[in-house]
Amino acid sequence: MNMKPENPLEPDVARDATYHRAPEALREKVSASIKDMARAERGPAFGRWMLLAASFAAVSFVSWNAALMTAASHDNAIENEVLTAHVRSLMVPGRLADVESTDQHTVKPWFAGKIDFAPPVRDLAADGYPLTGGRLDYIDGRAVAALTYRIRLHPVNVFVWPAAGASDSAPKMQTAKGYSIAHWTRAGMRYWAVTDAGPEEISRFAEILASG
Amino acid sequence: MSRHSDFSRSVMPHLDAAYNLARWLTRNDHDAEDVVQEAMIRAYRFFESLREADARPWLLAIVRNTGYTWLAKNRPADVVPIDDTSTLASDVVTIGHTSPTETNPEVILLQSANRKIVNQALEDLPVGYREVLVMRELEDLSYKEIASVAGIPIGTVMSRLSRGRDLLKSAIELRMRKAS
Numbered sequence: 001m002n003m004k005p006e007n008p009l010e011p012d013v014a015r016d017a018t019y020h021r022a023p024e025a026l027r028e029k030v031s032a033s034i035k036d037m038a039r040a041e042r043g044p045a046f047g048r049w050m051l052l053a054a055s056f057a058a059v060s061f062v063s064w065n066a067a068l069m070t071a072a073s074h075d076n077a078i079e080n081e082v083l084t085a086h087v088r089s090l091m092v093p094g095r096l097a098d099v100e101s102t103d104q105h106t107v108k109p110w111f112a113g114k115i116d117f118a119p120p121v122r123d124l125a126a127d128g129y130p131l132t133g134g135r136l137d138y139i140d141g142r143a144v145a146a147l148t149y150r151i152r153l154h155p156v157n158v159f160v161w162p163a164a165g166a167s168d169s170a171p172k173m174q175t176a177k178g179y180s181i182a183h184w185t186r187a188g189m190r191y192w193a194v195t196d197a198g199p200e201e202i203s204r205f206a207e208i209l210a211s212g
Numbered sequence: 213m214s215r216h217s218d219f220s221r222s223v224m225p226h227l228d229a230a231y232n233l234a235r236w237l238t239r240n241d242h243d244a245e246d247v248v249q250e251a252m253i254r255a256y257r258f259f260e261s262l263r264e265a266d267a268r269p270w271l272l273a274i275v276r277n278t279g280y281t282w283l284a285k286n287r288p289a290d291v292v293p294i295d296d297t298s299t300l301a302s303d304v305v306t307i308g309h310t311s312p313t314e315t316n317p318e319v320i321l322l323q324s325a326n327r328k329i330v331n332q333a334l335e336d337l338p339v340g341y342r343e344v345l346v347m348r349e350l351e352d353l354s355y356k357e358i359a360s361v362a363g364i365p366i367g368t369v370m371s372r373l374s375r376g377r378d379l380l381k382s383a384i385e386l387r388m389r390k391a392s
Contacts, residue, residue, distance in 0.1 A: 013330060013349040016329075017349065026248060031224070138225050
């Protein structure tokens, strides 16, 4: 709605009307329903197995290092999701980036209004890692920002989302199925970077991005 | 990969868009949540019918259908058919502009008054105009996408947008005159 676009004080729908975001409780409710439906698809045998697994899990919670174990398995789960998201983003042409730009001032505002946080976006062209764009993705049960870079000819996905209360941590490297993965926490944001470039490359890339 | 994770990554990121449309259709938080919850379950059931890379218009079409069904059942008076033949198909071209970043208190006051008036005027529009304006201005959908979501021809999208903007403009002006 731009009746008099030259006057910023005139009412304007796109600017003045409320964009109603889904409440967190609804997000959780919907996720739970979908999970239930997915479980039902897998049949009752799976449900019984889950019950058994749950009872084992309950027992293991008693143990002193349970918290550590679950944190590690949580990281494993995220690693799987990040890897899947990376591979899939390269399978479908045009899927890698919804906003294609090497300009951080184009990529960063693209996320405004699409997710409830502002991901730090930096072009690392000067270090040999040009920014190529960004898109939304879904990791660890929430919408996340996916920033895409290149290490020479290798595409890199960097997934970013807020880490409530987590303190900064230096990049940790790992490899899985021939991919190199690095993850770290900085300034309240969790970062997971994945690429098919070598571990030394992702390591340097991660150090630069994590130190900025 | 499982259907569940495919759905999570292609449809779940559009939950805000789904809620925004449902909220503007029902004009109520609680009802919007019910509509979205039901629409998401339907979306999961009909996930195989998603053909496009971008799931947003597909999801919004499901939200819209669910919302209309809900309105017809709970607030039939809200569903007023629109006579598209009587409106002119002259579309106003939207020119993008950046919002001001001024911090002048008078400007801030005026803008918050604008927000209140625009929200009220938009809520009062007939749902057929309200939904196309929301999809165009807040969701930034193309005419083609709006046409597919609402199941109407592109020409009708354009004429409803045009008429909707005119109606909204008069409603806003009326409210501003009352306010001053």
